[in-house]
Amino acid sequence: MELKKNKYLIDGISVTGLAEKHGPPIYIYESAVIIKQYQKITEAFKSSRVKINYACKALTNINVLKLFKGLGSGLDAVSVQEVTLGLKAGFEPQEILYTPNCVSMEEIDEAVELGVRINIDNIAILEEFGHKYGTNVPVCVRINPHIMAGANHKISTGHIDSKFGISIYQLPHVHRIVETNHMKVEGIHMHTGSDILDVEVFLRATEIMFEMAKEFKELDYIDFGSGFKVPYRVDDVSTDVESLGVHLSARFNEFCKEYGKELTLIFEPGKFLVSEAGTFVARVNVIKQTTSTVFAGLDTGLNHFIRPMFYDAYHEIINVSKTSGKTRIYTVVGYICETDTFGWNRKITEASEGDYLAFRNAGAYCYAMSSNYNSRFRPAEVLVHEGKDYLIRKREDMEDLLRNQLEIETL
Ligand SMILES: *Cc1c(COP(=O)(O)O)cnc(C)c1O
Numbered sequence: 001m002e003l004k005k006n007k008y009l010i011d012g013i014s015v016t017g018l019a020e021k022h023g024p025p026i027y028i029y030e031s032a033v034i035i036k037q038y039q040k041i042t043e044a045f046k047s048s049r050v051k052i053n054y055a056c057k058a059l060t061n062i063n064v065l066k067l068f069k070g071l072g073s074g075l076d077a078v079s080v081q082e083v084t085l086g087l088k089a090g091f092e093p094q095e096i097l098y099t100p101n102c103v104s105m106e107e108i109d110e111a112v113e114l115g116v117r118i119n120i121d122n123i124a125i126l127e128e129f130g131h132k133y134g135t136n137v138p139v140c141v142r143i144n145p146h147i148m149a150g151a152n153h154k155i156s157t158g159h160i161d162s163k164f165g166i167s168i169y170q171l172p173h174v175h176r177i178v179e180t181n182h183m184k185v186e187g188i189h190m191h192t193g194s195d196i197l198d199v200e201v202f203l204r205a206t207e208i209m210f211e212m213a214k215e216f217k218e219l220d221y222i223d224f225g226s227g228f229k230v231p232y233r234v235d236d237v238s239t240d241v242e243s244l245g246v247h248l249s250a251r252f253n254e255f256c257k258e259y260g261k262e263l264t265l266i267f268e269p270g271k272f273l274v275s276e277a278g279t280f281v282a283r284v285n286v287i288k289q290t291t292s293t294v295f296a297g298l299d300t301g302l303n304h305f306i307r308p309m310f311y312d313a314y315h316e317i318i319n320v321s322k323t324s325g326k327t328r329i330y331t332v333v334g335y336i337c338e339t340d341t342f343g344w345n346r347k348i349t350e351a352s353e354g355d356y357l358a359f360r361n362a363g364a365y366c367y368a369m370s371s372n373y374n375s376r377f378r379p380a381e382v383l384v385h386e387g388k389d390y391l392i393r394k395r396e397d398m399e400d401l402l403r404n405q406l407e408i409e410t411l
Contacts, residue, residue: 001030001279001318001358008320008358011384015281015320018389019356022380025282025300027367029059029392031067031385033277034363038071041228041267044245048252048265053097055226056082058270058364059278063383063392065089068273076268079103080110087114097140097223097268099189101164105129112137119189119223121165123173130181140187140223143168143212147192147205165190171212178216185216191225191268199244202227206248210255213263221264222252228272232314232361239272271364278363280305280379281320284355285335293331296351298342301334303373305359305366308342315362319348321355332357336374367393375401 001010008015010030019026041052053074056065060082065075066089074095075086080103086096093115100107101121105128111118112133120126121142129139144165166174178185192205206224213222228239252265282300289295307313317332328350334340342359351357370378377396382389 001320001360003323006323008318008323010279012387013384013389015279015358016356018382018384019281019283019320021389022382022391023395024356025280025298025304025379027362027379027381028279028281028389029061029064029274029363029381029383030277030279031383034064034067034274035071037273037276038068038073040241041245041269041272044241045249045265045267046245048249049262050249050265050267051221052273053095053223053266053268054273055268055270056086057368059274059366059368060085061367061381061383061392062089063390064274065091067383067385074266076270077116080107080114083111083114083116086116093117097187097189097266099142099191099268117186119187123166123170123177126166126174127177127181130177130183133183135182135184138184138186140189140221141166141174141185141216142189142191143171143209145190145192145205145208145212147201147208168208168212171215175215184218187219187221187223187266188213188216189223189225189266191223192227199240199247202244203247203251206251210251213255213259219259219261219263221266223266223268224248226267226269226272228267228269230272230275230361233316241272274363275361276363278361278366280359280362280366281356282359284351284353284357287330287351287353294328296330296332296348296357298332298334298357300379301336301374301376302340303334303336303376304370304379305334305342305362306369306371307365309340310369315342316360317343317346317348318358318360319351319355320358322349322351325349372396372401377401 001008053076054068055076057078069090075091077083077098083098096116098111098116099119119140119142142165144167231238256262282298284296285299286297302309327347329345329347331344332342380395381393383392
């Protein structure tokens with residue numbers, strides 16, 4: 001989104017115009033930003049054989065998946081349903097890595113049946129998998145290197161008490177299972193969480209991965225997961241992808257020489273690829289002055305946009321209806337019948353009822369986490385692609401709310 005000639009535009013199209021056309025609240029995604037972010041990583045790692053697997057749980061609209069397919073991306077899927085969506089979007093099974101956590105063996109069997117790559121993060125499942133498939137189905141092993149990434153405990157996954165991955169201390173057991181069952185470990189994987197600020201910390205984790213990799217003789221790839229950070233506030237730090245690319249690529253290529261084989265370096269970012277491509281637009285229903293606060297109450301709530309309440313996430317809020325004029329301080333809230341605050345004490349251009357407010361960084365984990373709480377309809381999604389807007393998901397209606405409800409006739 002950019003301010004140009006007194007209008008907020010997404011790829012040349014007016015944001016308020018889109019909100020009026022499709023009806024608020026509405027999610028708008030800009031394909032040009034997704035493409036730019038994708039190219040930023042592939043460019044930074046171009047001296048290695050790099051593969052990006054988009055972690056699609058961030059945003060799973062099938063058009064977004066198709067866009068990634070067109071870019072040459074693979075897919076990281078955390079459920080068999082995401083696998084199915086990916087196949088439907090046109091990905092080859094071998095381009096999809098299925099990375100589940102705490103799922104049943106039945107679900108893993110389904111994924112094997114669909115032909116995708118399997119990432120295993122639990123000793124007991126690895127053992128069961130080995131008994132069942134032996135040498136016939138290769139696996140990737142998700143390792144927990146116990147590197148503490150970032151400050152947010154809710155989204156860090158590498159710490160000692162994390163439920164994710166197989167601890168590096170359990171590797172002797174892994175090797176015993178692999179050897180006994182003649183399994184082929186085609187890849188090793190880590191994903192230390194969604195909050196890596198620091199290239200140094202990340203590189204330390206990769207050294208642990210290289211150490212581990214030496215012990216597996218049949219690898220085709222090493223998957224370094226994600227953790228790429230994007231700026232949410234103007235002065236936020238983001239992961240220095242260029243610097244990471246320079247350092248890690250060189251080290252990776254050196255490792256491949258030691259290992260005696262050119263491996264593929266995989267990343268699986270979600271947030272980095274789609275967060276900044278998304279804008280969520282809602283309308284001001286009421287301006288409510290209480291004794292201490294001015295509230296701007298919107299025609300949406302945590303049912304559509306849960307990150308501020310769930311993760312204490314900060315999303316920049318802009319009055320896109322008034323691009324200039326005096327500013328006031330608002331606490332921006334939703335219409336859900338419990339506290340659902342989007343932003344406390346935000347300085348925005350003076351808002352009136354009917355104005356549109358836009359939330360930035362609304363591409364990742366926003367629509368994907370929406371619900372029907374308070375029996376509200378989920379909003380529409382629009383993709384702006386090559387200067388045109390496409391409605392890529394309709395707003396729900398009453399039929400959607402009732403679709404799977406079965407009425408007992410005697411009630
Ligand atoms: C969620 C997830 C990602 C993506 O994380 P981001 O912070 O959105 O980049 C990558 N890999 C796995 C296994 C995940 O669960």
